[in-house]
Ligand SMILES: Nc1ncnc2c1ncn2[C@@H]1O[C@H](COP(=O)(O)OP(=O)(O)OP(=O)(O)O)[C@@H](O)[C@H]1O
């Protein structure tokens with residue numbers, strides 16, 4: 001059964017490619033023959049490409065939309081035979097439909113009812129039928145496209161222009177898909193966030209100073225209302241990100257200046273890739289480096305100085321995270337500094353400026369927009385980073401500005417909330433969406449600020 | 463090689479015969495430049511007179527820019543470039559290791575082929591050099607330097623109401639005049655101009671040429687140009703370069719009406735090859 005479905009789909013794909021290729025070759029040669037006798041507007045290849053598109057795109061569209069429609073239709077029809085009482089809500093419908101499919105595929109279903117058997121029969125029948133229907137319609141469309149392509153091979157037909165338009169449309173479709181996906185994710189998170197705010201007041205959420213969602217695991221347990229004040233998370237996130245950018249900002253920027261302005265091409269050729277490898281180290285590895293190497297060192301030093309240091313500290317996580325994001329700052333900054341035109345440097349040096357004066361007064365201001373975006377990218381990475389914080393800074397939601405305390409962040413809490421079995425409707429689970437939304441809002445704000453800075457201080461050069 | 467050494471002996475005679483007897487500001491003797499393996503400039507010797515305009519002409523790739531960049535040691539910024547021989551300004555060897563190249567470049571300003579204003583305001587562009595070298599003791603003095611430089615570069619009238627706007631927002635010709643204003647703001651003794659009008663239209667070119675003629679009273683100017691007419695219009699002395707050698711140097715009138723070398727003759731009459 002499953003094999004047959006895969007077989008039909010595979011066959012369809014192969015036919016689609018074969019037909020498109022065939023359309024290309026046939027139409028091109030037909031156009032080439034025409035070109036031998038008359039001057040034609042478009043080169044034969046464009047006629048071929050256009051014909052191939054006219055075969056390929058309709059077939060793909062029919063497969064995609066046909067399958068969507070068919071799935072809906074088959075589900076509806078198969079469930080029609082079942083007792084409506086069993087299909088009270090979405091969850092039950094889903095379960096019943098799964099049973100039907102399993103039964104139809106010959107699997108065992110405990111106490112199968114007559115309704116279920118009837119449903120399974122309908123399913124098997126309609127499923128096959130729709131599949132063949134889609135395949136049949138698709139193939140006819142493909143053949144029609146081929147014939148149409150052949151018919152349009154005339155001297156004055158503007159195949160090149162039309163093909164260009166199809167390419168533009170395809171590119172637009174891809175761009176649209178990316179944008180739509182983003183919008184979809186934002187809206188689904190927003191939707192659950194609104195849901196959450198029906199259970200917990202936004203004021204408590206945004207301004208509360210106590211975070212402990214753990215009590216409310218199941219409704220029947222005592223003390224079902226957790227507290228959802230995000231202030232400790234905001235402080236923790238800001239604290240760790242600030243430490244990280246204080247580490248990565250200067251190191252990354254100075255490294256970039258050295259690479260772009262002072263380093264010999266040879267040194268640059270091997271140092272730059274090595275620096276970039278740093279960005280590829282899995283954060284889990286950095287996380288246990290932070291927890292097992294950096295944190296103990298910090299604690300020992302702190303204790304020696306008579307300070308009270310938690311075994312997991314914001315400082316350890318921030319330092320290691322800073323090292324992690326150095327390449328984000330340095331690599332991008334290096335690129336923008338290198339892109340500053342040599343003529344500006346010559347102009348400054350020709351005025352009697354030293355190399356470092358030239359960098360400070362001409363090169364860096366000219367590269368500023370790029371450097372700002374490098375920093376913003378790095379900060380976004382730091383804010384979104386989870387693993388290092390989980391391992392090195394702990395889970396304790398302390399409202400503390402002390403870098404030597406254990407703190408927690410947005411991402412860590414989202415992860416903690418969603419690990420393990422959850423009741424989907426509880427305030428605790430929904431809190432993850434609210435946190436995600438705030439986090440998203442935060443990075444969005446960062447990006448907007450960065451854009452504004454870049455606009456304001458952009459120093460145009462050519 | 464041979465002909466070059468003969469010509470260097472002749473060069474001072476040429477000056478004398480033109481009746482100029484100029485006091486030399488920049489003196490070059492046997493300057494050789496290599497870019498890695500490439501021998502770009504061969505035994506160039508020339509005297510550049512003070513408070514006059516000297517034009518360098520010659521076919522593309524003959525080493526005009528290379529020689530120009532030797533005079534303010536901009537070639538130092540090219541790692542493969544090696545300069546030998548002697549260049550003096552007012553009798554002082556500029557390749558002396560004890561000489562501070564930063565101070566040299568403050569004395570020898572440069573204007574480039576393509577206008578390259580900094581991406582800063584017009585005011586900041588002109589104030590760049592004076593700030594760098596601490597030439598102004600206060601805001602008022604700096605304002606004065608900026609105004610004086612812009613006036614001399616005949617950009618003041620067009621720019622006085624938009625000093626706070628970006629220098630890159632000016633037109634090409636205005637940008638080039640801004641670069642000239644920037645160069646003269648530090649009161650250099652010598653100004654080197656490498657094809658300063660090649661990116662400009664005839665009107666802007668005429669303005670710059672007028673400007674060069676005015677600047678001549680205070681500065682020693684060396685200009686590289688591909689336009690014979692321009693060399694004839696603005697310069698008092700002309701030097702013709704060919705394949706890395708200085709073929710002929712003399713008063714502009716003499717070079718254009720009565721060249722002594724056949725190659726010079728061919729080049730200025732456009733019969734080159
Ligand atoms: N940075 C460099 N590296 C290697 N060779 C160079 C470099 N700059 C110039 N050259 C070579 O030196 C020679 C002289 O170049 P230069 O730029 O001085 O010519 P030019 O007379 O100014 O020509 P143009 O009129 O086209 O500007 C050329 O053959 C050029 O290829």
Ligand SMILES: [Mg+2]
Pocket residue numbers: 526527528656
């Ligand atoms: Mg040149």
